[in-house]
Amino acid sequence: MARWAHTMPTMAVLLLSATMQPLNVISKRRLLILLDKERIALLDEVAEREAEAALRERRLPRGIVLARLLRAVHVPRRTLRPNRRNLLLRDDMTCQYCGVGGPASELTIDHVVPVSRGGAASTWENQVVACRRCNGRKANSHPEEVGLRLRRRPGPLTQEFSHILFLRHPELKQAYDALVA
Numbered sequence: 001m002a003r004w005a006h007t008m009p010t011m012a013v014l015l016l017s018a019t020m021q022p023l024n025v026i027s028k029r030r031l032l033i034l035l036d037k038e039r040i041a042l043l044d045e046v047a048e049r050e051a052e053a054a055l056r057e058r059r060l061p062r063g064i065v066l067a068r069l070l071r072a073v074h075v076p077r078r079t080l081r082p083n084r085r086n087l088l089l090r091d092d093m094t095c096q097y098c099g100v101g102g103p104a105s106e107l108t109i110d111h112v113v114p115v116s117r118g119g120a121a122s123t124w125e126n127q128v129v130a131c132r133r134c135n136g137r138k139a140n141s142h143p144e145e146v147g148l149r150l151r152r153r154p155g156p157l158t159q160e161f162s163h164i165l166f167l168r169h170p171e172l173k174q175a176y177d178a179l180v181a
């Protein structure tokens, strides 16, 4: 499984549990490895044939978006990290001071208590999404020093993992919804 032709853009594949619950998003390369080890099944014959051809021809398969694990596996509870992407999801792409929403490119991550003044650098509680304007106004101050108030108390992102998968991969949600409908 060493070398693959890179002629196609790699679209993601949604991995389902044996009971059809969304588990994770994997690459097509990972899909082929799992298929090769007979760990997963594809959900229709067309996908099955395409995957077999891809394995034979040592290329990535086209058009497969769903795959199912053959055995029940224990899925450890995932702890989400407060990175930029997850903070944007938690705060609904909205400035937590003034409420303005925006494309991610217009939004920054603000440390509520500035790191320079003893605030934690990477916790869920001390980081919020802020627009450039509010972040600029806040600079190295505590929010109340410059008349800013948080619209809600920041906490860890607790949404179900599958929900987050689908927010990141709307095309997979479509395929999944069509399957379980």
Ligand SMILES: [Zn+2]
Residues within 6 Å of the ligand: 095, 096, 097, 098, 099, 100, 130, 131, 132, 133, 134, 135
């Ligand atoms: Zn703002």
